[in-house]
Amino acid sequence: MSNHHNAGSLSSQLWHSSALYQNSVKQLVEAAETMKLDPNIAERLKVPKRALIVSVPIRLDDGTIRCFEGYRVQHNMTLGPGKGGIRFHPEVNLSEVAGLAMLMTFKCSLVGLPLGGAKGGIRVDPSKLSRQEAQALTRRYTSEINMIIGPDKDIPAPDVGTDAQHMAWMMDTYSQEKGFAIPGVVTGKPIEIGGSLGRHESTGRGVVYTIQHAVKHLADQGKPWGKLDSTTTVAVHGFGKVGAIAALEIYQLGTKVIAVSDVSGAIYNKNGLNIPAISKHLSKGQTLVEYPEAEVITNEDLLALPVDILIPAAIDGVITQQNVAKVKAKIIAEGANGPVTTEALKELEEREVFIIPDILCNAGGVIVSYFEWVQGIQNFFWSESEVNEKLADVLSSSFKKVMDVRAKYKCSMKTAALIAGVDRLNRAMLLRGLFP
DSSP states (O other): OOOHHHHHHHHHHHHTTSHHHHHHHHHHHHHHHHHTOOHHHHHHHTSOSEEEEEEEEEEOTTSOEEEEEEEEEEEEOSSSSEEEEEEEETTOOHHHHHHHHHHHHHHHHHTTOSOEEEEEEEESOGGGSOHHHHHHHHHHHHHHHTTTOBTTTEEEEEOTTOOHHHHHHHHHHHHHHHTSOOGGGOSSOOGGGTOOTTTTTHHHHHHHHHHHHHHHHHHHTTOTTOOOSTTOEEEEEOOSTTHHHHHHHHHHTTOEEEEEEETTEEEEOTTOOOHHHHHHHHHTTOOGGGOSSSEEEOHHHHHTSOOSEEEEOSOSOOBOTTTGGGOOOSEEEOOSSSOBOHHHHHHHHHTTOEEEOHHHHTTHHHHHHHHHHHHHHHTOOOOHHHHHHHHHHHHHHHHHHHHHHHHHHTOOHHHHHHHHHHHHHHHHHHHHOOOO
16 A cells, blocks of 8 residues: 555655745746646656755754754755855755755756756854864764765855855865865865855845846836946845845946845844955954944844845845835845745735845855866866856846746746746656656
């Protein structure tokens, strides 16, 4: 007798526990219905291909041993090797990682990369680890997942709570176990060991490239906010790896960035903030809210500011049904993955807020990760201007693709981006068929 009903209930408990995963599936279902996707393909795309849960024991500085829980999820690899970040965060769980892996599948497909979607993480507060503990944790985790990663299998990258140094440790650990240097196992590495120029800035820079396309599109439609100049107001929620670069890039275009925030709180100045000065202030080890030339507000206040452009670039689920009524921005650029919940999206779309979906808006990171991987395989490296030019080209054609789909199906931007990604996957999956 078949016991597939039991398996179904177990998998749904594992996958569906996070709001991010549930939102990703809801958005997939909506896109599938709109584009009349083959239901068999939709069924396969709702669940990941493979998930690995590992115990990561390390010796802490005080001599005690502690086990952390690590994950690597590969959602779909029809188009090529898995690709996706590794996050160190106290809230990381299997369901969240699975949801992020799903978004990576659609993102890679949308922007035309020969890569599939994957994601990984460790449930840990990285701020409580010493450098030695962080290194031990990264190396042991790499060793535990090494059988499913590799330059032609699955290529990790930095994410929340990790950076180029973690990637260097991952690359070294993997290489030590194989016996020779394998730079292509991860991307987002330091330049000295095969990283790409422009990779560090690529996600934030890509956010601004997509905003420029959105603004031009709105200008062509005769919208009064279809411009980027000193009258344009911007707020950035999450002044981290993505938000800080996006804030700087959009500030350099002459706009008025009036508020930025991080975990310490938010700062606001109606006349505009000096973004380079804030970065310098933070580099001295001071907190954002200690910056003198601004008033301190809350993260919630920032989301409610009457700005032209809001860039939520921190974590998922910050704009929800509870606070969406207060959001007054005309353009929302999803720098983070899933910062707007499905329910909040509906309301914003009804109010004709122009939303640049995460799988398009923050795709700059994975695009330049792909460039890094290609450069590494060829051992032939490009200049930063070449990298930025190629990044701009990919995002330009991807933005146009989403706009064409939106016009064809008369659907929301979010659904259009998913359809554009799923359509390419659908064709590839039908051609490859189902094994056995």
